[in-house]
Amino acid sequence: MKKCILTVLGLAFLLGAHARAQRGQILNAAELEIAAHKLNVLGSVLYVGAHPDDENSALMAYFSKGRKYRTAYLSVTRGEGGQNLIGSEKGDEIGLLRTQELLSARRIDGAEQFFTRAVDFGYSKTAQETFEFWGREKILGDIVWVIRRFRPDVIITRFAAEGSGGHGHHIASSILTRDAFAAAADPNRFPEQLKFVSSWKAKRLLWNTGGRPGPAGQEENKNRLRVDSGEYNSLLGKSYNEIGGESRSQHKSQGFGMAGRRGSQTDSFEVSAGDPAANDIFDGIDVSWNRVPGGQKVGALLAECLKTFDLQQPSKSIHGLLGAYAELAKLPDDNWVRLKKEEFLRVIQSCAGLWMEATAGDYSVAPGDSISIRTSVINRSDVPITLHGFGFPGAAPDSVVDRPLKNNEVQTLDQTVRIPGDFPISQPYWLDAAFQKDPLAGSGPKVYGLAENPPSPVEKIALSVEGVVLEYAVPLSFRWTDQVEGELYRPLEIRPRVTIQVQDKVSIFPGENPKKIKIRLMSHSVSVSGMVRIKDSDQWKVTPAGVPFSLSSKYAETEAAFDVTPPKSADEADLTVEAEVGGEKISRSLVEIAYPHIHRQVYFPESRIRAVKLDVKIAGKRIGYVMGAGDEVPEAIQNLGYDVVPLSDEMLGSADLAPYDAIVIGVRAYNTREALRLAKDRMLQYIERGGNLVVQYNVPSPQLANQIGPYPLTVGRDRVDVENAPVVFLAPDHPLLNDPNKITQKDFDGWVQERGLYFASQWDDRYETVVSCHDPGEPDKKGGLLYARYGKGVFIFTAYAWFRQLPAGVPGAFRIFANLISAGKAPGKPTGGKN
Numbered sequence: 031m032k033k034c035i036l037t038v039l040g041l042a043f044l045l046g047a048h049a050r051a052q053r054g055q056i057l058n059a060a061e062l063e064i065a066a067h068k069l070n071v072l073g074s075v076l077y078v079g080a081h082p083d084d085e086n087s088a089l090m091a092y093f094s095k096g097r098k099y100r101t102a103y104l105s106v107t108r109g110e111g112g113q114n115l116i117g118s119e120k121g122d123e124i125g126l127l128r129t130q131e132l133l134s135a136r137r138i139d140g141a142e143q144f145f146t147r148a149v150d151f152g153y154s155k156t157a158q159e160t161f162e163f164w165g166r167e168k169i170l171g172d173i174v175w176v177i178r179r180f181r182p183d184v185i186i187t188r189f190a191a192e193g194s195g196g197h198g199h200h201i202a203s204s205i206l207t208r209d210a211f212a213a214a215a216d217p218n219r220f221p222e223q224l225k226f227v228s229s230w231k232a233k234r235l236l237w238n239t240g241g242r243p244g245p246a247g248q249e250e251n252k253n254r255l256r257v258d259s260g261e262y263n264s265l266l267g268k269s270y271n272e273i274g275g276e277s278r279s280q281h282k283s284q285g286f287g288m289a290g291r292r293g294s295q296t297d298s299f300e301v302s303a304g305d306p307a308a309n310d311i312f313d314g315i316d317v318s319w320n321r322v323p324g325g326q327k328v329g330a331l332l333a334e335c336l337k338t339f340d341l342q343q344p345s346k347s348i349h350g351l352l353g354a355y356a357e358l359a360k361l362p363d364d365n366w367v368r369l370k371k372e373e374f375l376r377v378i379q380s381c382a383g384l385w386m387e388a389t390a391g392d393y394s395v396a397p398g399d400s401i402s403i404r405t406s407v408i409n410r411s412d413v414p415i416t417l418h419g420f421g422f423p424g425a426a427p428d429s430v431v432d433r434p435l436k437n438n439e440v441q442t443l444d445q446t447v448r449i450p451g452d453f454p455i456s457q458p459y460w461l462d463a464a465f466q467k468d469p470l471a472g473s474g475p476k477v478y479g480l481a482e483n484p485p486s487p488v489e490k491i492a493l494s495v496e497g498v499v500l501e502y503a504v505p506l507s508f509r510w511t512d513q514v515e516g517e518l519y520r521p522l523e524i525r526p527r528v529t530i531q532v533q534d535k536v537s538i539f540p541g542e543n544p545k546k547i548k549i550r551l552m553s554h555s556v557s558v559s560g561m562v563r564i565k566d567s568d569q570w571k572v573t574p575a576g577v578p579f580s581l582s583s584k585y586a587e588t589e590a591a592f593d594v595t596p597p598k599s600a601d602e603a604d605l606t607v608e609a610e611v612g613g614e615k616i617s618r619s620l621v622e623i624a625y626p627h628i629h630r631q632v633y634f635p636e637s638r639i640r641a642v643k644l645d646v647k648i649a650g651k652r653i654g655y656v657m658g659a660g661d662e663v664p665e666a667i668q669n670l671g672y673d674v675v676p677l678s679d680e681m682l683g684s685a686d687l688a689p690y691d692a693i694v695i696g697v698r699a700y701n702t703r704e705a706l707r708l709a710k711d712r713m714l715q716y717i718e719r720g721g722n723l724v725v726q727y728n729v730p731s732p733q734l735a736n737q738i739g740p741y742p743l744t745v746g747r748d749r750v751d752v753e754n755a756p757v758v759f760l761a762p763d764h765p766l767l768n769d770p771n772k773i774t775q776k777d778f779d780g781w782v783q784e785r786g787l788y789f790a791s792q793w794d795d796r797y798e799t800v801v802s803c804h805d806p807g808e809p810d811k812k813g814g815l816l817y818a819r820y821g822k823g824v825f826i827f828t829a830y831a832w833f834r835q836l837p838a839g840v841p842g843a844f845r846i847f848a849n850l851i852s853a854g855k856a857p858g859k860p861t862g863g864k865n
């Protein structure tokens with residue numbers, strides 16, 4: 031056989047490039063059977079929705095594992111605007127978490143994952159508002175890019191492009207996909223992309239009108255196409271809707287745990303553009319090798335090989351697979367040719383039980399430093415395989431070793447690799463400002479649209495089988511053994527030489543006094559020394575001008591303190607914290623996101639402090655806080671100058687609550703804390719005796735009924751999404767608007783993402799309304815802030831989004847919130863009036 035090189039390096043450019051979990055690198059018999067037969071199927075489906083969780087997970091599994099099509103989900107956003115039920119990540123960080131949850135879901139249902147640059151900015155009521163925020167042409171271009179890159183046979187939208195109501199992002203995602211379906215095929219549209227991809231005409235565009243349990247074919251609309259996504263797969267011992275349930279349950283930050291449905295499940299489709307279809311969504315699409323010019327021979331050889339494919343002895347098929355591959359390698363470059371080469375590599379690897387790993391001596395390394403790498407390769411078959419050579423692209427030249435790999439004998443190679451000084455750090459590509467501005471510049475086209483960065487660095491391992499050289503790209507990883515979990519892997523991280531953590535990313539200055547600001551430096555290199563400073567401005571003074579530091583070992587930490595003096599009047603500033611190391615200026619902090627259901631993430635946002643000088647007065651001293659779904663409001667209250675005591679379940683049940691000037695209930699605490707519902711009588715008693723209970727937003731649920739407040743109050747679903755929606759003062763003399771801080775319209779300026787959510791929909795007339803607001807074209811909503819006297823105390827219900835405004839350092843929000851927690855303690859007298 032002629033010598034040829036199969037290259038997968040650089041294929042990340044064209045593929046979803048999942049960082050394959052080390053554990054899953056060799057397929058078991060059932061997976062291998064599916065993967066081997068998938069080599070002979072050339073069909074592809076792209077499913078489009080707006081958010082993580084919009085995808086039809088059962089369909090993903092049905093197409094990918096049942097019909098064996100190349101399947102992908104394009105989520106227009108990464109879900110940055112959602113609430114987080116498992117931690118305190120918000121914004122970019124929750125986008126990172128949800129990206130990984132989607133990838134965990136895809137590892138279960140077998141599909142790939144793509145994104146655009148659109149940001150989930152929270153709930154939106156119209157597609158028009160969504161377009162204004164996203165930039166219609168920009169996101170259309172992103173979807174066109176993904177279509178031209180993925181080249182799907184059919185495109186399916188989750189939502190209809192027409193219609194009203196529902197989330198504006200949903201309708202917008204479908205309108206853009208409809209437009210992109212046509213634009214991707216038109217070389218005059220987005221011609222700048224054609225340097226990297228060619229135009230693509232998908233056969234048809236469909237709308238997934240819905241799925242419902244029950245016998246297939248009973249839906250009334252006869253024009254609809256149907257599939258049964260509840261089919262059972264005996265190889266996997268599961269139906270596709272069961273797999274869909276497991277996949278969907280990965281959306282843990284949204285609390286989407288799902289039971290696996292069993293039984294037939296009809297999914298219906300309507301053709302919205304392209305060729306009509308009478309029987310099946312793939313009508314008229316050839317999914318065989320015949321669609322690739324010269325590909326018939328590959329298909330015939332594969333079919334022959336698959337006839338005798340023996341799951342007991344899959345290595346016997348390697349010879350046949352290599353024969354089909356040799357034909358494939360002769361074909362001119364083509365999307366399917368590149369994709370199938372990658373699939374062949376994986377199938378051959380699994381047929382030989384070939385395990386390959388490149389483990390590093392540590393979990394991180396800084397550019398310019400060296401790290402030890404152990405390469406282990408083992409062949410678990412009788413097929414003669416030679417370890418031809420290896421290399422580290424971008425870091426070290428290739429070496430040729432030509433070692434035979436005998437059946438079941440591990441071969442190891444130890445090397446020390448120096449990471450070049452200009453090697454990029456492990457920063458998610460989409461958080462880079464230059465990429466956001468122009469994704470086609472520099473190395474942008476290699477990552478544009480991908481779910482995450484392709485693994486980097488990788489080790490290139492070349493094997494020779496029957497004279498054919500197969501090249502694998504193995505991500506460098508760190509392996510360790512956890513006493514509970516057993517063997518674990520994480521990708522090798524490239525970290526800046528030093529990172530700077532600021533204790534409070536938002537620093538509140540309630541008075542004129544200087545404040546001590548502490549920062550922590552951490553070394554990620556053997557020895558780092560230099561000078562760290564907070565860059566000041568005309569208004570804000572920082573002393574000293576710089577603090578020298580010296581860290582003599584990797585991961586060593588040290589602290590530096592600065593006195594920051596605010597200006598006399600209210601002001602806001604972003605102060606950059608910067609370390610100067612050998613002439614290089616580094617301003618990066620380190621954020622790690624780790625949960626058992628996702629691959630661990632790190633990222634390095636700029637290290638800076640948002641300094642806010644407030645004009646604020648407070649009353650009271652001690653605040654009890656009942657944490658709900660996780661928020662940063664307690665830190666904000668502390669910043670105002672209060673002592674904040676977190677109230678545990680036990681304390682809710684038995685501690686003396688009288689010493690608290692106010693008790694604040696965190697977001698969704700009634701939804702997540704049973705103990706809080708059980709403590710209702712104690713809470714009422716606390717108010718009656720002169721306390722102040724402040725309740726933030728909760729999601730309506732049956733358990734919530736009659737739980738909140740001293741008088742009847744129903745939590746509804748009303749929200750005000752426009753963050754600068756005008757606010758009306760219904761009771762200008764109300765203490766909440768006057769004591770101790772005089773609240774004006776200015777205090778509602780500069781809010782982020784939304785005004786509020788889950789406003790009260792009905793309330794007893796003993797509650798007083800204070801302010802109102804509404805989204806454009808909607809009736810005024812008064813249920814966002816309710817106040818009631820009860821006994822000697824005060825009860826406040828507030829669905830305004832403090833959990834977003836306070837951590838973002840919105841000055842007015844601090845002034846209003848100070849009034850809420852000072853209520854009853856401030857000098858002014860409650861009015862007791864009604865509105």
Ligand SMILES: [Zn+2]
Binds near residue numbers: 080083200
């Ligand atoms: Zn959605």
